[in-house]
Every structure is written in structure tokens, then in C-alpha cells.
Amino acid sequence: MNTETDKTYDYVIVGAGTAGCLLANRLSRDKGTTVALVEAGGNDNYHWIHIPVGYLYCINNPRTDWMYRTQADAGLNGRSLIYPRGRVIGGSSSINGMIYMRGQAADYDAWAAGDGYGPNPGWRWDEVLPFFKEHEAYHGGADALHNDRGEWQVSRQRLSWEILDAFREAAVQAGLPRKDDFNRGDNEGVGYFEVNQKKGFRFSAARAFLKPILARDNLSLFIHAPVQRLNFEGRRCTGLTVLREDGVTVTFCANKEVILCAGAVNTPVLLERSGVGQGARVSALGVPVVHDLPGVGENLQDHLQVRMAFKVQGVKTLNTLASTWIGKARIGLEYLLTRTGPMSMAPSQLGAFARSSERHARANVQYHVQPLTLEAFGQPLHSFDAFTASVCNLRPTSRGSIHAASSDPDAAPLITPNYLATDEDRQVAAESIRLTRRIASQPALARYQPEEFKPGMQFVSDADLATAAGAIGTTIFHPVGTCKMGPAADPMAVCDAQGRVHGMGGLRVVDASLMPTITSGNTNSPTLMMAEKIAREIHGR
Structure with a gap:
């Protein structure tokens, strides 16, 4: 297998989906910061992505969808379901229903209050509202709850x-x-519903946040670049290894952080394949245990x-x-x-x-x-x-899981919604x-x-x-929660309230897997809000 000289950046972002596109935009605003955005899928140059009704031709299409399936589910009388996830830049925002929905104020107040193990500070409704507004371009104009000057187009149908x-x-x-x-x-x-469209076309996260900034000298986008594993020195994540479509392996080194934005399905799977997760489960994959973190892949919630x-x-x-x-x-x-x-x-x-x-x-x-x-x-x-x-x-009490089926990066995950x-x-x-x-x-x-x-x-x-x-x-199509945030005292929390993986250095999660409980509505725009908020925290301003 051929290898290529290591590539080094300040931040290496895994996944050019909803959260990854926004994070790449925000982190690369600082001209002194270098950012690599690594995407396993391809470009969004399929015409049906951009025509709203084209979701009919994008879901369950290997060009645009990873085409996952759930395990047979007892609650569904033994049926297995398709479980679409976007396979292009923009991720699932390139194939989803385009509905703009924040959820309910009480959802975020509950995140902040936490459970019996302690709170998640900074996530109350009044604290997250500015981050919804930060990137919003609302058709009805600006007021106390909306902004009309952001990148994320919100239109009437x-x-x-x-x-x-x-x-x-x-x-x-x-x-x-x-x-x-x-x-x-x-x-x-x-x-x-209000929708993420502009003049009758889909408005994905790639169109809103990534394509306008691809000319930045300090941002590098890599497509068709599936991550094989995360790399560690002790319990510090130093980067990752990618297998390009031409068969060449490349190591990406991160001076500051690796940020996982691979989504509620693939983020926990990548962690487990890299040695981070419930110890016995990781060992059964034939992978050395880097950090025994039992919450990885658990707490799956879906609508x-x-x-x-x-x-x-x-x-x-x-x-x-x-x-x-x-x-x-x-x-x-x-x-x-x-x-x-x-x-x-x-x-x-x-x-x-x-x-x-x-x-x-x-x-x-x-x-x-x-x-x-x-x-x-x-x-x-x-x-x-x-x-x-x-x-x-909107708020199911059933909990499922998503886990790696094997150490093979090409193996489909085990999705058990329950x-x-x-x-x-x-x-x-x-x-x-x-x-x-x-x-x-x-x-x-x-x-x-x-x-x-x-x-x-x-x-x-x-x-x-x-x-x-x-x-x-x-x-x-609203899977969340598989790397939930919570205080270190919570044995099933994977990350803290800023997405940093408990017990690890240089590793953060920013995607829907971070949600401790599912929001009361569609989950795409809450994921953008989370990326906006954590990007501000990474910058420290």
C-alpha cells in the first residue's frame, strides 16, 4: 500500500456534513489558522440534490446516500428500515427534507439542567438562541428571535x-x-413549514457555508477520503489516517484538535474502530483499547x-x-x-x-x-x-445504539434503534x-x-x-445522542458541554451525536446551532 508524506494542520475536521461545513467556515476565518476538512463522500454535483423534490432520487441512491439499514427491530414487528445518511459534501443537509426547525425552548433548558449527574452549562434556550440567529437569513426580517443577514436561507414554501x-x-x-x-x-x-431553500432550490450546508470559502488559502477540502482510524499518543489524538480512492494512505496531523463531525451514525463507529469505547466491545473488534468509554454508541434516539x-x-x-x-x-x-x-x-x-x-x-x-x-x-x-x-x-423514551460491526472501515454499522x-x-x-x-x-x-x-x-x-x-x-431520519454530552460524573457521557471527549486530549465531537436528548422537531438546524456555538468556544471569543 502506498503512503504519502504527512499533512499537518491546526484543526482536522472529519466530515463535510452539516456541522463540518459550518465549523470549517468559522475556524478558517482566522487567517493564521489552518484547517483540513476530510470527507468520505464526494461532490454535490448531482442535479437532483439541488431540486427540492430530488430527495426522491437521492435517498437510497449509492451516489448520494451511504444506504445503511437498521437491524431487525422488535418494535417494528421484526422489520428492518433504510437509514439514509448523506454521502456528499453537505452531508444529510444535501438529501434531507429541508425543514427549518429549532425545537422547543424547554428542550435546551433540559440540556442545561442535565440529569442526576449534573448540568450542561451554556445550553439554555436563551443561551443558544444567539447561535441560531448568528447564521440565519430569515425571510421575514430581523426581530428579537430572527436574523436576516446570515448564510442559512430560511424561506416560505x-x-x-x-x-x-x-x-x-x-x-x-x-x-x-x-x-x-x-x-x-x-x-x-x-x-x-419554512424551508432551507432559495428561489426554489435546496440550500444545503455546503452551499451556505463551504462553497463560498473554498478559495481560502488556509482551508483544504479532501473528498473521497474515508478515515481508516484516529491516531493517538497515549490518550491524546494527534491526527488520523485516510485511504484515498487511488489507494494511497495519508496521515493528517492536528496541532490543536481533531474534530469529529461524522454524524450520529459514523462518529461513534469511528471512535470504536480507533480504540475509544466500551472496552469489551472494542477488544472484540480486535482493536487495542485506547480509552474505555462505555457511552460511545449508546443513547440512540430517533423520531x-x-x-x-x-x-x-x-x-x-x-x-x-x-x-x-x-x-x-x-x-x-x-x-x-x-x-x-x-x-x-x-x-x-x-x-x-x-x-x-x-x-x-x-x-x-x-x-x-x-x-x-x-x-x-x-x-x-x-x-x-x-x-x-x-x-x-417528539421525545421518545426508548433508547437504541449504533456500534461498529468490525474493524473494517468499509463494514456497515450495526444500527439498533429499539x-x-x-x-x-x-x-x-x-x-x-x-x-x-x-x-x-x-x-x-x-x-x-x-x-x-x-x-x-x-x-x-x-x-x-x-x-x-x-x-x-x-x-x-433524525438519529442523535450516540456520543452524548454530560459531566464527567455521568458514566455514559462521552463528551463535556463543549464537545471535548472525556479523558482524551485533542479530540472533540460536534454533530448530532452530542445531543443528550432529541429536540422536539427536525434536527438539522439544531446541529448547525451546536456547531456555531462550539466554534465560538474553540476560538475563545
Whole structure:
């Protein structure tokens, strides 16, 4: 195997995804600091990345997706799910649903309060809000909660649907308030999502933070460069080894830090393959134990969406609008001429946050409502008009794990979400189906004669509804928590409140794996906020 002379930088960032793109931007602002950004995937030059509806062609496509799968899951009646992760610069922000969502103020207050082992200082809502605003370019202008001069484009969607408008009115009739802005700390209500788009095109982290700065002399981007292992001197991380696509191995040395931004799936796997993790598990990989850190890969949390589907009459949905070549041609022409219509669609257009029952003090479920239905992702649309009302438990109590399957860098990880493993999660699933039925029965939808065909009205009892949720539930692609932050007294904490790996030197984690608990909504923009905040802490200003 050929080798190349070591490359030395102040900071070596692993992963040019959501967090990595922003960190590279912020750290390389200092002209006296050298930064290497190392990405296992490739460039984002596939046209479907940039057309919003193109997520249909990017997920489960080896050009843009690592195409992981979960282990068979008992909570899903033994099913295995696809588990998409972005395989290009921009990471999952290049293939995700583009929804701009911060979560709830109480999420971050809970991070700061911590659990019985102690707090995570600096993460209260009022402390993280400035870092959401720092990079935000909000369509509605600046105010106390928004900024309009950042790089991260937040736009209104460029479409509306009669059936979605009716669902919104039905949700109001069922007791939800109207909501024009889900990002002010309390997101309970119903309205159209705001999206990370600009003039009808996807706005990924690569487009926002990386491409504008690639000419900086002190920043070097390496693509198609999968990391084989982290390198250590004692318990200090000194760099990493990469295998280029031409078969040449390169060692990257870090004068200051190696920063892992490989995401909630790949960050814990890389740590374990490098000797950092639960000792017995690392040893079983045939890897020498550098540091026994049992929390690595544990604490996986994800949002499981229960995809309820309803046939409708007397209203057009995408199922029939896109069923003919003429219809598809009209959709394409509209996008070509105006950048509007179905091709500008985020995967979900209408959103709602609700309490699945009165026992919840704040909104605990989220809806993603779509003017279409299909059997499963990647399959054709149904031939009849219908809509999907997906509902997910925002704060699941089930916990799973992600671990390295072997020391082989090319081996897919072992992803075990452990969905619906607790009585509480099964109860919320049952409550969610009942709430959706209540919304669907409101007068605003009555004229369209909604007929539930997934899961079906034959499921009535709590036990039957939980089983039905397991049959139709699927990930909404929000894995977090596998290298959670927490005080050193917490035996399962991997990092401190600034992302520094406990017991190690020169090694930090900055991605969604750092979240101690999942946020109450989509997780992409909270990950950007975390990178913004920790970048400021690294600079010390």
C-alpha cells in the first residue's frame, strides 16, 4: 500500500456534513489558522440534490446516500428500515427534507439542567438562541428571535395544496392554534413549514457555508477520503489516517484538535474502530483499547413516524396529478418557468405540533402532512387521490445504539434503534393515531370523505394501535445522542458541554451525536446551532 508524506494542520475536521461545513467556515476565518476538512463522500454535483423534490432520487441512491439499514427491530414487528445518511459534501443537509426547525425552548433548558449527574452549562434556550440567529437569513426580517443577514436561507414554501389547507383547518377545529412561525420557542400549532431553500432550490450546508470559502488559502477540502482510524499518543489524538480512492494512505496531523463531525451514525463507529469505547466491545473488534468509554454508541434516539394514510374524493393530490406524462410535463414546466409547484416541494409541506393527550404539558407529537401516498419510500404513488398524515413522538423514551460491526472501515454499522420499546412510547403511538382520527373527522375535511386505509379503522384498542404503529412506522431520519454530552460524573457521557471527549486530549465531537436528548422537531438546524456555538468556544471569543 502506498503512503504519502504527512499533512499537518491546526484543526482536522472529519466530515463535510452539516456541522463540518459550518465549523470549517468559522475556524478558517482566522487567517493564521489552518484547517483540513476530510470527507468520505464526494461532490454535490448531482442535479437532483439541488431540486427540492430530488430527495426522491437521492435517498437510497449509492451516489448520494451511504444506504445503511437498521437491524431487525422488535418494535417494528421484526422489520428492518433504510437509514439514509448523506454521502456528499453537505452531508444529510444535501438529501434531507429541508425543514427549518429549532425545537422547543424547554428542550435546551433540559440540556442545561442535565440529569442526576449534573448540568450542561451554556445550553439554555436563551443561551443558544444567539447561535441560531448568528447564521440565519430569515425571510421575514430581523426581530428579537430572527436574523436576516446570515448564510442559512430560511424561506416560505412556494406552493399550497387544497387538501393541506383543509387539514390545517381541521386541526384548528380539533383545538390546535394557527402557527405562522414554529421557531419562537413554543411550536404548538399548525401551519406550513419554512424551508432551507432559495428561489426554489435546496440550500444545503455546503452551499451556505463551504462553497463560498473554498478559495481560502488556509482551508483544504479532501473528498473521497474515508478515515481508516484516529491516531493517538497515549490518550491524546494527534491526527488520523485516510485511504484515498487511488489507494494511497495519508496521515493528517492536528496541532490543536481533531474534530469529529461524522454524524450520529459514523462518529461513534469511528471512535470504536480507533480504540475509544466500551472496552469489551472494542477488544472484540480486535482493536487495542485506547480509552474505555462505555457511552460511545449508546443513547440512540430517533423520531419514529407513524404514516397514517387517507383516501379522499373531489380533490386533486400528487397521486393523480403525476400519474400521466402530461401531468408530469406540466409539473416540470411550472418548475422550469417559475421554480414553483410540486418540484419545489419539501418532502412534507404542512406541519403541526400537538399534545397527544392532556397528560402532556407541552406539544409531544409532530405531524408531517403530504398530498400523496405510497406503500413505502421508493415505491410508486398510489393510483387514487389520498394524503399522508405522519405523526411522530417528539421525545421518545426508548433508547437504541449504533456500534461498529468490525474493524473494517468499509463494514456497515450495526444500527439498533429499539423503537417502541417502552410502555410510554407505545401509549403515545396509540394516542397519536386517535388524535389523527379526530382531526380527520372534523368538518373542514368532511367534504373530501377521508377514508383511513393505513393502518385502518379495525385497530381500536391500545395494544392493537401500538401493533399497528409498529407495522407502518418508519424513521423520519433524525438519529442523535450516540456520543452524548454530560459531566464527567455521568458514566455514559462521552463528551463535556463543549464537545471535548472525556479523558482524551485533542479530540472533540460536534454533530448530532452530542445531543443528550432529541429536540422536539427536525434536527438539522439544531446541529448547525451546536456547531456555531462550539466554534465560538474553540476560538475563545
